[in-house]
Amino acid sequence: REVYIVGAYETKHGILKDKTIRQMITEAGNGAIRDAGIDRKEIQALYMGNYNGNIFNRQNTMAALATTALGMQHAASMRVEGACASGGIAFRQGFMAVASGMYDAVMVMGVEKMNVPLDEVPLEEQLHGAQAGVDYIYEGGLGMNGSTMFALFANRHMYEYGTTRKQLAMVAEKNKYHGSLNPYAQKRKPVTLEKILKSPIIASPFSTQEVSLVSDGAAAVILTTKEKAKELRTDGKLVKVIGSGHGGGSFTVAVRESATSMPATVNAANEAFEMAGISREDIDVVECHDCFSFTEIMNIEDLGFVEKGKGGPFTEEGHTRLGGKLPVNTSGGLSAKGHPIGCTGTGQIVEMTFQLRDEAEDRQVKGAEFALTHVLGGPGAVSTVHILQRGE
Amino acid sequence: REVYIVGAYETKHGILKDKTIRQMITEAGNGAIRDAGIDRKEIQALYMGNYNGNIFNRQNTMAALATTALGMQHAASMRVEGACASGGIAFRQGFMAVASGMYDAVMVMGVEKMNVPLDEVPLEEQLHGAQAGVDYIYEGGLGMNGSTMFALFANRHMYEYGTTRKQLAMVAEKNKYHGSLNPYAQKRKPVTLEKILKSPIIASPFSTQEVSLVSDGAAAVILTTKEKAKELRTDGKLVKVIGSGHGGGSFTVAVRESATSMPATVNAANEAFEMAGISREDIDVVECHDCFSFTEIMNIEDLGFVEKGKGGPFTEEGHTRLGGKLPVNTSGGLSAKGHPIGCTGTGQIVEMTFQLRDEAEDRQVKGAEFALTHVLGGPGAVSTVHILQRGE
Structure with a gap:
């Protein structure tokens, strides 16, 4: 059956020194409940994306902590983890739970507090946690990490397709400009292309301006049936989930068939578009996983928006x-x-909900009707794609 | 639609010094695939329960590691975590995925390697990991842990219902006797009631013989449709999943309404029995969460097999x-x-599959037709209940 987003909220992203993870969870959860106007007793389950709470925050089982902190301990809770795709997988599970008829109303939340004092969690432990998202025995334990892996992929893409250093930097320049328009963003200052190209290289070809940030943040959405959505959202601001895809690919980089395409993304996108019954041309706005500047170029190709090699x-x-x-x-x-x-x-879903409700202010895509979100976890081992539609 | 278990395998449980977590994963996964006789290319998703891999094994995103290690990297992967209920939640998600029609064949796996050398992972880090399953800010960080919490519950139960120290010890005596009959068990020696009662107390009323073990182990099952199950299991050994429930309760002990009953279990059991359409009297054999001797007594009450207070x-x-x-x-x-x-x-599901296929050897419950499994995660914050039936 059809699934609607009736509530959405995210905290400002950044270095949230004055907030515990519990405070972030309650801010996001209560925000989504308020936005939906739903009685929290009606929320039957919580699906939470969290990657590394048991190292960063000494706290596992974060979904149960959240249901208790939000006064909805009756709800079935589960945390899901698939590296950087965790929040996307959580959303897919919540979608599946409502679509299948198992639950009528669920909350999906994503949360991570990564900036924690070194005197509370020693640097070495934090690094172990950050590294644990790649294959430890074969690669991570030998020093490979996200930056060096994606740098390999980028170099290969440049070699195969003539993608340029400037094209990569233009992804970062654009996204930093977009971020300057977003009150929820961690970085609000635009950065010039020249500055990006002159910044220190951390893993060639990436400069320090072309990598994802180390951030704290929480986001929550509430999913329910069409009937309940119409009852709750008397303002008529409905957002419908019309496609969901979840793809897999090799976790171990060494045994991957291609360094320039991720089957996980290709398959997740195909699954989501097939379910949605729309075409790539219908999509008006996209949030995709730019963990490095290059990744966005690879992703828009793998998602099928442009031919392979034409992302640059x-x-x-x-x-x-x-x-x-x-x-x-x-x-x-x-x-x-x-x-x-x-x-x-999960934060991507919140942003797209704002877009489809005309609430994205300075960064609004006028009249956006169809939106797509995409995350990639591990070095391409997991990907989820979701397609949302402005509701009736 | 109906969901069947067509493959089941578990490693021996114990201190598996000579096995990496990857070896445990491949042993369990390949074992289940072999038992099912399924082509691994047909497995569309992997749901994995894992609690603390990123501390114990420096490895997160274990589900993606597993799909790659098992040569099924095409499969959508996700790890779920809900403390000690992780493997039960994973099974429920796999069940939901097939029941809803989203996938036709999935693997569910549970894995944990807890016995790791202190020179690889320092004791303090291991303890942080073990403690992270209770509310860290309000309770865990102040020194509360699983033992002290369940000891509080046990004392209250003894006070309210007259449950005796001997009754608790009899749970441990029975389970150690059962374990002596199980080739997969970590401890194979029966222990007398006298010895249990005289063993050192670690958190009153629990002696060292009344607590769960620190174990390594992996278990995997394969779920599919009725049609596919009949095609694969030409031996006719079919096991059907007829009920699934997932309940929630307070993660924070201090705000719990009762210390002697867990609403998470009560609700999960009601949900599972309602779906199954059978009564408590129909159940022939049960695996439930005896993290402490007392817990089994509370659980058989909360599951509805006996009146509250009559478990002893x-x-x-x-x-x-x-x-x-x-x-x-x-x-x-x-x-x-x-x-x-x-x-x-997940291991409980494997044991019950053996029972319903008459493969439980010395511990076989003759002619068992209906089986129930139950896990409890966090100090009662999450519970899952599953009901299985010997197939047609």
């Missing part, structure tokens, strides 16, 4: 900028809005 | 022993089979 030129021509053919990462994306890992996938 | 006498009368009215924890349970946290809920 498409970006250079300005089509992915606000006002362009296909605005991508109007929120500022992971490089400006921020990347609180478990939160990211 | 029911145990004392021998009804829960092999050969009794309602054999409970024929595997040896958490106190003898072992408690590899994320594995436990």
